[in-house]
Amino acid sequence: MRGEHFDAAIVGAGAAGMFCAIEAGKRGRRVLVIDHAKAPGEKIRISGGGRCNFTNIHAGPANFLSRNPKFAVSALRRYRPADFIAWVERHGVAWHEKTLGQLFCDGSAKEIIQGLLDDMAAAGVTLRLGQTVERIEKTGEGFRLLIGGRPIDCQSMVIATGGKSIPKMGATGFGYDVARQFGLAVTETRPALVPLTFDVSLLERLKPLAGVAVDVRVSCGKARFEEAMLFTHRGISGPAILQISSYWREGQEIEIDMAPGVDVFDELRRARTTHGKQAVATVLGRFVPQRLAQLLAGDVPGNVADASDKVLRRVADAVNRWRVKPVGSEGYRTAEVTLGGVDTDGLDSRTMAAKAVPGLYFIGEVVDVTGWLGGYNFQWAWASGWCAGQAC
Known part of the structure; x- marks a missing residue:
């Protein structure tokens, strides 16, 4: 024809x-x-x-x-x-x-x-x-x-x-x-520019944070991006996470600094001297959203004056050096590109x-x-x- x-x-x-x-x-x-x-x-x-x-x-x-x-x-x-x-x-x-x-x-x-x-x-x-x-x-x-x-x-x-x-x-x-x-x-x-997902146990712990946004610095290997991150019901999203998703592979950790430019350990130690009667969550609330501050400091009893350097370091690392291993991504369904x-x-x-x-x-x-x-x-x-x- x-x-x-x-x-x-x-x-x-x-x-x-x-x-x-x-x-x-x-x-x-x-x-x-x-x-x-x-x-x-x-x-x-x-x-x-x-x-x-x-x-x-x-x-x-x-x-x-x-x-x-x-x-x-x-x-x-x-x-x-x-x-x-x-x-x-x-x-x-x-x-x-x-x-x-x-x-x-x-x-x-x-x-x-x-x-x-x-x-x-x-x-x-x-x-x-x-x-x-x-x-x-x-x-x-x-x-x-x-x-x-x-x-x-x-x-x-x-x-x-x-x-x-x-x-x-x-x-x-x-x-x-x-x-x-x-x-x-x-x-x-593979899907790229896509939200990352967590396992069930971690999702359960982070459930109160769904909808919370925070400016972060996220890294995976040599790749690093500094933009906003959003906690979701499935894991994490937002521009910083979409960016790093193109570099992340299954089995890898990513490291997230949720208060870039702030040495949270130093700030907590300073607050122990200057505002000792404040709760650790209150001090953290100066640098990260309040719901996030409350979750990170939830198991620290008493005031900041009562917290040891070891406890403050643990809390600070959870903010400045949160290492987390996603289990996957949301896939092609929500990926912006391939x-x-x-x-x-x-x-x-x-x-x-x-x-x-x-x-x-x-x-x-x-x-x-x-x-x-x-x-x-x-x-x-x-x-x-x-x-x-x-x-x-």
Whole structure:
């Protein structure tokens, strides 16, 4: 059966796929974007609490995890945060910096999606939603995709289907299957930027803290982040924990300082002299939320004046050096991204093309490049999509 023909077919109407389509369409390429979802850019829509943390002004190779950390250098240097900020401003989207270089829309994330749709339309891109790719074959001229029983032929094919995170939004391992079909390796994948969970006994002890937030410094190995942490009914979450989750592995401890910059032992000893009649929990309440202070000092009877150095050291270490071993994470259900993916050894870092399969490209989250929390993964989507859009 003779099928429709396009110069480039892009599978995935997320941030990377749509941005790639725009760039390829601007080059005069006849481009088709296909997605099984009913609406484009769903991860864009829900990101940043509906305001889309669309980039980070500090985004650079150091903010990304990959088996080959140098792979992302070329794309991130060729398409920078300033370039996407200019795009945002051209589309009249008002924005602000929140913290740590994180940029958000003043209004709705839907403004970013509409800007992408407008640019695709202007570039002559064809968008088809609610359609599933049933089969892909290599042909002499490129590729043949079977969609709804009908063939579509293309010279170039771009896989922009993301990872496994948030399956309720339709996330699957489709992109990894395509990579393997064409002989590309896929590194181990796992949930990243995800809350961590505790065992039942620890959860029972920490039950009174559910909903308590505290600024912390958390470390695992050489990785360290200083942001907020939230106690939950399952364990711990919040920006600091989501960040460290990308570095943590089962069986490892993490260390949490719940009063960064404060030597709690020194403060407790000082209070023993100056405010000896106060309870230990009262003193701790100066540095951590009261519910947390009460839990940590719950088994210390009497006033701070009555507590020995050994007791105060134990309490202080529970604040400044809490070592805890999570039993797992909440998994792909709540993970913001997928760690790992298509092995970068098989890709060209300038174009995102598969080295051994002419015309095949992988961009965005499906690739083994994972950013920190805070707009970094969107910047990778724009940058990798832009690079592939110059070549596909």
